[in-house]
Amino acid sequence: MSILYFFLYLLLVTIVGLLYMGVARKVTAHVQNRYGPPIYQPILDVLKLFGKKDAASHGVMHTLGPVIAYTGIGATLLFLPLGNHTPLLHFNGDLFVVLYLLVVGPLGMALGAGESANSNATIGIARALSMMLGYEIIFFMATLPVFYANHTASIYKVILAQGTFPKWAAIMYPISFIAGLFAVQGLLGEKPFELVIAPHEIASGPMVEYGGKFLGFLQIWHAVGIIVETGLFVDIFFGPQNILWFFVGTFFVFLASVLVNAVMPRFRIEQAVRFYWGIPLLFAILGILQVYLWR
Amino acid sequence: MTMFYILLVFILTGLLTLFLGPIKVLRNIVALLGYLAGSALFIYNIKPGLIYSLNIRVYNIHFESGFSTVFFGIIILAVFLIFLLASFHEENDGAYYLFAFLTLTGAIGVLFAKDLISFFFLFETMSLFSFLMVLKGKNKNSPKSAFKYLVWSVFGGYAFLFGTFLKVYTTHSVMIGDISFIGGHIKLLILLLILTPFMVKAALMPFHLWAPDAYSDSKDAFTVFFSGGLSKIGIFGYFIALFKIFTEIASKYPWFLTVIAWLGGITATLAGIYAFMQDDAKKLLAYSSISQLGYVAVGFGIYTHYSVVAAFFHALGHAVYESLLFLVVAGVYYRVKTTDLRKMGGLIKKMPLSFIGLLFGIIATSGIPPTIGFPSKWLLYEAVIMKGDLLLTSLVFFASITAFLYSYKLVHSIFLGKLHKEHRDVKEAPLGYATGIILLLIPLFVLGVAPGIAVKHIDYIIRFYLKPELGYNLTTMTTPLGHVNFPVVGIVMVSMFVLSLIIYFIFGSTYKADQTDNYTATEAISDDFELHYAGEFYGFMRKAFGRPLKWSFEKLLNAFLKLFAFIGEIARGFYMGDARVYLFYLVLFFSLLAYLMGGKL
Numbered sequence: 001m002s003i004l005y006f007f008l009y010l011l012l013v014t015i016v017g018l019l020y021m022g023v024a025r026k027v028t029a030h031v032q033n034r035y036g037p038p039i040y041q042p043i044l045d046v047l048k049l050f051g052k053k054d055a056a057s058h059g060v061m062h063t064l065g066p067v068i069a070y071t072g073i074g075a076t077l078l079f080l081p082l083g084n085h086t087p088l089l090h091f092n093g094d095l096f097v098v099l100y101l102l103v104v105g106p107l108g109m110a111l112g113a114g115e116s117a118n119s120n121a122t123i124g125i126a127r128a129l130s131m132m133l134g135y136e137i138i139f140f141m142a143t144l145p146v147f148y149a150n151h152t153a154s155i156y157k158v159i160l161a162q163g164t165f166p167k168w169a170a171i172m173y174p175i176s177f178i179a180g181l182f183a184v185q186g187l188l189g190e191k192p193f194e195l196v197i198a199p200h201e202i203a204s205g206p207m208v209e210y211g212g213k214f215l216g217f218l219q220i221w222h223a224v225g226i227i228v229e230t231g232l233f234v235d236i237f238f239g240p241q242n243i244l245w246f247f248v249g250t251f252f253v254f255l256a257s258v259l260v261n262a263v264m265p266r267f268r269i270e271q272a273v274r275f276y277w278g279i280p281l282l283f284a285i286l287g288i289l290q291v292y293l294w295r
Numbered sequence: 296m297t298m299f300y301i302l303l304v305f306i307l308t309g310l311l312t313l314f315l316g317p318i319k320v321l322r323n324i325v326a327l328l329g330y331l332a333g334s335a336l337f338i339y340n341i342k343p344g345l346i347y348s349l350n351i352r353v354y355n356i357h358f359e360s361g362f363s364t365v366f367f368g369i370i371i372l373a374v375f376l377i378f379l380l381a382s383f384h385e386e387n388d389g390a391y392y393l394f395a396f397l398t399l400t401g402a403i404g405v406l407f408a409k410d411l412i413s414f415f416f417l418f419e420t421m422s423l424f425s426f427l428m429v430l431k432g433k434n435k436n437s438p439k440s441a442f443k444y445l446v447w448s449v450f451g452g453y454a455f456l457f458g459t460f461l462k463v464y465t466t467h468s469v470m471i472g473d474i475s476f477i478g479g480h481i482k483l484l485i486l487l488l489i490l491t492p493f494m495v496k497a498a499l500m501p502f503h504l505w506a507p508d509a510y511s512d513s514k515d516a517f518t519v520f521f522s523g524g525l526s527k528i529g530i531f532g533y534f535i536a537l538f539k540i541f542t543e544i545a546s547k548y549p550w551f552l553t554v555i556a557w558l559g560g561i562t563a564t565l566a567g568i569y570a571f572m573q574d575d576a577k578k579l580l581a582y583s584s585i586s587q588l589g590y591v592a593v594g595f596g597i598y599t600h601y602s603v604v605a606a607f608f609h610a611l612g613h614a615v616y617e618s619l620l621f622l623v624v625a626g627v628y629y630r631v632k633t634t635d636l637r638k639m640g641g642l643i644k645k646m647p648l649s650f651i652g653l654l655f656g657i658i659a660t661s662g663i664p665p666t667i668g669f670p671s672k673w674l675l676y677e678a679v680i681m682k683g684d685l686l687l688t689s690l691v692f693f694a695s696i697t698a699f700l701y702s703y704k705l706v707h708s709i710f711l712g713k714l715h716k717e718h719r720d721v722k723e724a725p726l727g728y729a730t731g732i733i734l735l736l737i738p739l740f741v742l743g744v745a746p747g748i749a750v751k752h753i754d755y756i757i758r759f760y761l762k763p764e765l766g767y768n769l770t771t772m773t774t775p776l777g778h779v780n781f782p783v784v785g786i787v788m789v790s791m792f793v794l795s796l797i798i799y800f801i802f803g804s805t806y807k808a809d810q811t812d813n814y815t816a817t818e819a820i821s822d823d824f825e826l827h828y829a830g831e832f833y834g835f836m837r838k839a840f841g842r843p844l845k846w847s848f849e850k851l852l853n854a855f856l857k858l859f860a861f862i863g864e865i866a867r868g869f870y871m872g873d874a875r876v877y878l879f880y881l882v883l884f885f886s887l888l889a890y891l892m893g894g895k896l
Binding site: 050051052053054056057058059060061063067071072074075078079094096100101103104110114115116117118119120122123126127129130133136137140141144145147148151153154203208212213216217268269270273274277284285288291292 | 640641643644654658661662663664669672673676677680683685686688689692693696697699700703704706707711712713714774775776777779784787788791792794795796798799802803804805806807808812813814826827828832833835836838839
């Protein structure tokens with residue numbers, strides 16, 4: 001029964017994630033004064049990709065890469081509470097378990113893309129990993145005060161500890177919240193931090209040698225990834241929501257990110273990393289000072 | 296008595312290989328048998344609580360075994376087995392095994408020593424013979440690196456000896472025992488002096504300068520033992536110094552522990568950054584090893600039950616995955632005769648087992664579940680947060696991100712990407728390496744899923760000194776902050792993987808594409824055009840870090856060297872070598888004396 005439940009859960013999140021991607025395309029199109037494709041276009045794309053007869057593979061690791069990527073994100077989803085909805089695996093979605101599981105996906109894709117022996121793919125991976133030195137640490141530092149203040153490392157307990165509207169962590173720890181917003185932009189890989197994909201430069205980076213069902217896998221990986229990444233942020237900063245409001249929250253975080261994406265150019269890699277070590281780092285440290293002063 | 300016999304067995308094995316083994320096979324067999332005899336004695340007879348004294352005229356050697364002896368002894372002996380397996384394929388001679396076995400004797404002996412003099416003697420035995428082992432190394436840089444290692448070891452050794460004298464002077468006891476009752480601040484000096492050689496051995500910054508060179512320029516098989524085994528003596532020393540010698544450090548000098556924790560965090564971060572800038576596999580791993588040992592120092596610096604358990608577990612994990620990584624690189628070197636990351640690539644199809652070894656090695660190094668790297672990192676984070684040092688937590692987290700960077704660089708540059716033309720006929724690493732890889736993969740997973748096996752033992756080591764707070768059983772750990780069930784994380788990943796595989800197999804088919812089939816923006820690539828992204832892998836990060844990356848402690852020391860040379864040059868100016876000048880100094884001195892005495896001379 002619970003296995004069936006999990007399938008539905010995964011399917012729901014995948015579809016919602018794909019719809020978010022559709023919205024992103026639509027919104028970007030409108031910003032650029034175009035019509036854009038229908039919102040459900042990414043779902044059609046994924047169905048088409050999975051329906052393709054043949055997919056080129058460069059070896060075992062290249063094949064397993066997208067599979068591992070989806071494994072990683074799916075496993076993370078199990079430990080992530082969606083709002084006040086208890087996570088499926090109830091040891092309370094520990095922050096570090098989630099953070100480390102979140103890396104499995106990119107690692108799988110990195111290994112797969114590496115075996116294709118296309119330099120574009122490897123450059124994309126090298127950029128992705130370097131970018132982590134920027135946003136990942138900021139994200140971590142931004143969320144840390146919330147966990148410290150509530151004396152837990154469990155995401156679920158942090159959600160419950162926050163209370164309703166004026167007691168959201170976003171309002172109690174506004175400095176950390178701003179730092180977190182900066183980090184989410186990089187976490188989602190939207191412009192100006194779109195260096196990993198950078199279609200005009202390195203031909204969509206890690207994805208360059210993937211087609212057919214592999215690309216389909218990477219699409220649904222990205223879709224679930226959007227929900228998990230924005231969801232982590234919403235969980236930590238917006239208190240206990242029911243599952244509907246949770247999705248509303250993730251949607252607005254994603255939408256904000258997409259709107260920034262639509263009007264921004266792209267950083268160079270060292271600029272991007274340095275950007276994070278500037279103002280966002282300052283905010284993150286101030287946020288930590290704030291929680292020290294408050295306690 | 297058994298403790299003494301164990302050391303004797305190792306010494307005799309070393310001598311036997313020197314005299315009995317002109318034939319390589321015979322030498323290898325003697326070494327293996329001697330090792331097996333010694334370790335069987337250790338495993339069956341060494342229980343916590345054995346005491347042994349040996350009187351040599353006026354001097355007594357005191358031996359004792361505790362839980363820590365057993366813990367570190369098993370780690371060191373296990374890593375030595377891996378070293379032996381790899382050694383079969385190395386170019387070795389009698390002296391090679393003699394030095395190796397005497398190093399082992401020193402390392403195991405240190406674990407037994409109860410008095411500081413024996414400790415010093417055995418510790419120096421270990422340092423000396425490991426120095427000779429580095430000296431026998433693999434390239435022309437080895438003597439220089441070995442010398443550097445020797446200088447640092449001697450520096451640590453002198454500090455230790457001075458600390459021992461001070462301790463004997465103040466407490467009138469040569470035993471490893473408490474000094475916290477001594478009045479004044481001299482006890483801190485004693486602690487610092489005694490801690491120095493261990494900080495050198497465990498390559499804590501700023502005492503790490505010898506490590507990258509010595510690790511990378513010693514023989515590949517020995518590096519496995521050097522990094523995986525000998526560095527544990529440094530950790531053992533932390534334990535001795537902070538728990539047995541200065542038991543009340545946490546209440547008397549909490550700031551000293553904070554300094555150690557921060558040094559550990561800085562080591563982990565900076566070594567991680569240097570690691571992903573290296574273009575040589577062994578240098579990269581050397582820095583990675585230093586970085587991982589930094590976490591251990593953080594654990595000791597935090598000084599709670601949680602953090603120290605994490606530190607010990609991390610030391611154990613370090614022994615497993617750093618040995619594994621160095622072993623794989625040794626196997627690769629055996630086949631392709633290079634450790635330069637720019638000259639390899641695409642070996643996955645030729646050396647699949649080595650690839651699997653390296654893959655899980657880097658997964659464990661990065662701390663991804665369900666491997667041995669995860670429990671210790673998880674526990675360490677929780678411990679640092681509980682201590683309330685959020686900036687240190689962030690620093691440690693930054694360090695663990697650098698692990699992803701150097702890990703991927705390593706695996707990509709060796710195994711992924713384009714296969715070089717001259718490596719088309721490369722075969723899998725030979726039996727010794729392969730056996731070692733498989734042997735190391737077992738604890739890598741078993742302890743990652745059931746860390747309780749080791750945590751129980753670690754708890755016995757430290758529960759006498761720290762209030763036992765960590766809740767654990769075979770497969771779970773509980774702190775006030777959180778709770779993890781490790782097998783569940785593993786099972787979730789495996790079942791999710793199976794699900795993804797099912798999705799994969801349901802849809803469509805795949806065909807095998809060649810590397811010439813790649814997208815290259817319409818540029819035709821032929822078979823001998825090597826498009827492999829390897830050198831300057833993270834070159835752009837140089838720009839991101841900018842000038843600070845060029846700062847180094849080594850350069851500072853060199854600047855000091857120049858300063859001293861300059862002062863020395865001025866001082867030398869007084870000694871002209873001319874008798875008349877000296878006569879003039881003499882006259883000057885006496886007239887000055889006469890003036891000061893007021894003519895009463």
